[in-house]
Amino acid sequence: MVKSRVLKCNKNLGQRKLVGFELSCSHKNCQAPALESEKSRGLVEEPSILKKKSQDVVRYLNGRCIYLVGMMGSGKTTVGEILSELLGYSFFDSDKLIEKAAGGTSVAQIFEQYSESFFRDNESEVLKELSLMRRLVVATGGGAVIRPINWKYMKQGITVWLDVPLEVSAKRIAARGTDSRPLLHQESGDPYTKALQGLSTLSKDRGEAYANADVRVSLEHIAEKLGYEDVGNLTRLSIAVEVLEQIENVLQGDEETLEICSPLRSLSAG
Ligand SMILES: Nc1ncnc2c1ncn2[C@@H]1O[C@H](COP(=O)(O)OP(=O)(O)O)[C@@H](O)[C@H]1O
Numbered sequence: 719m720v721k722s723r724v725l726k727c728n729k730n731l732g733q734r735k736l737v738g739f740e741l742s743c744s745h746k747n748c749q750a751p752a753l754e755s756e757k758s759r760g761l762v763e764e765p766s767i768l769k770k771k772s773q774d775v776v777r778y779l780n781g782r783c784i785y786l787v788g789m790m791g792s793g794k795t796t797v798g799e800i801l802s803e804l805l806g807y808s809f810f811d812s813d814k815l816i817e818k819a820a821g822g823t824s825v826a827q828i829f830e831q832y833s834e835s836f837f838r839d840n841e842s843e844v845l846k847e848l849s850l851m852r853r854l855v856v857a858t859g860g861g862a863v864i865r866p867i868n869w870k871y872m873k874q875g876i877t878v879w880l881d882v883p884l885e886v887s888a889k890r891i892a893a894r895g896t897d898s899r900p901l902l903h904q905e906s907g908d909p910y911t912k913a914l915q916g917l918s919t920l921s922k923d924r925g926e927a928y929a930n931a932d933v934r935v936s937l938e939h940i941a942e943k944l945g946y947e948d949v950g951n952l953t954r955l956s957i958a959v960e961v962l963e964q965i966e967n968v969l970q971g972d973e974e975t976l977e978i979c980s981p982l983r984s985l986s987a988g
């Protein structure tokens with residue numbers, strides 16, 4: 719087992735960082751376990767056409783990581799896991815890494831016991847560490863987009879914005895409750911109302927930050943393409959496939975552009 723860098727620091731209010739983020743991978747360049755071993759998780763059955771698409775995207779990515787951005791409840795963690803399985807990449811959720819480094823303290827407790835700013839410092843540290851690695855799918859926390867430094871780290875890979883109607887995200891969050899999302903706690907009313915109000919406020923504050931992503935995956939666009947009346951009924955897999963297709967479109971375009979612009983490139987590729 720190869721361990722990448724582990725942050726050495728102490729967990730206290732004086733220091734701004736938590737004790738070691740342990741980012742360990744099964745192979746030197748952070749390849750995920752072979753897809754077969756992932757199949758045991760049974761997250762997705764993979765028809766041959768999807769396998770071919772996944773393999774094409776892996777080639778275009780050439781080891782670059784995928785960073786999923788989007789509001790709370792947009793499906794970053796859920797779709798990210800499926801994407802990692804399809805690509806044979808390792809999956810990391812930045813929130814989970816922070817919670818693990820904090821000895822299991824939840825995100826909500828970190829906000830309460832330390833501060834949002836403390837959480838954000840650690841979020842940036844996690845993204846900095848992950849930016850040194852390859853062949854990862856990273857589900858970021860919804861607020862990762864608000865710090866420019868985080869874009870510097872995420873832009874080492876391909877950034878994908880899951881653009882989901884706030885009503886759909888609010889419904890998903892309400893189904894599990896808002897306790898785990900501290901930025902929704904100050905709202906009043908039933909879980910759906912709290913979630914929708916909180917998301918609406920955050921969305922206004924964050925403006926176009928998410929639009930800095932390399933790829934925008936609009937669930938409304940997918941629903942239209944697939945003939946779904948209700949965006950909320952789109953399956954996790956159909957969204958993951960759209961992410962792959964959009965990444966392929968962007969990277970294929972880049973590859974063709976590079977081929978046109980620098981004919982020597984194919985020689986340098988060896
Ligand atoms: N396509 C989907 N259809 C139905 N529920 C979903 C879908 N994607 C995510 N969810 C659910 O929505 C909630 C939020 O998803 P999550 O992946 O945690 O979002 P994020 O990480 O962006 O906050 C979870 O309970 C998850 O199971």
Ligand SMILES: O=C(O)C1=C[C@@H](OP(=O)(O)O)[C@@H](O)[C@H](O)C1
Nearest residue numbers: 789790791813859860861899900
């Ligand atoms: O939008 C945000 O600022 C946050 C989103 C959360 O992650 P999810 O987007 O996975 O819920 C988590 O990082 C924290 O509660 C802050």
Ligand SMILES: [Mg+2]
Nearest residue numbers: 794795857858
């Ligand atoms: Mg998440």
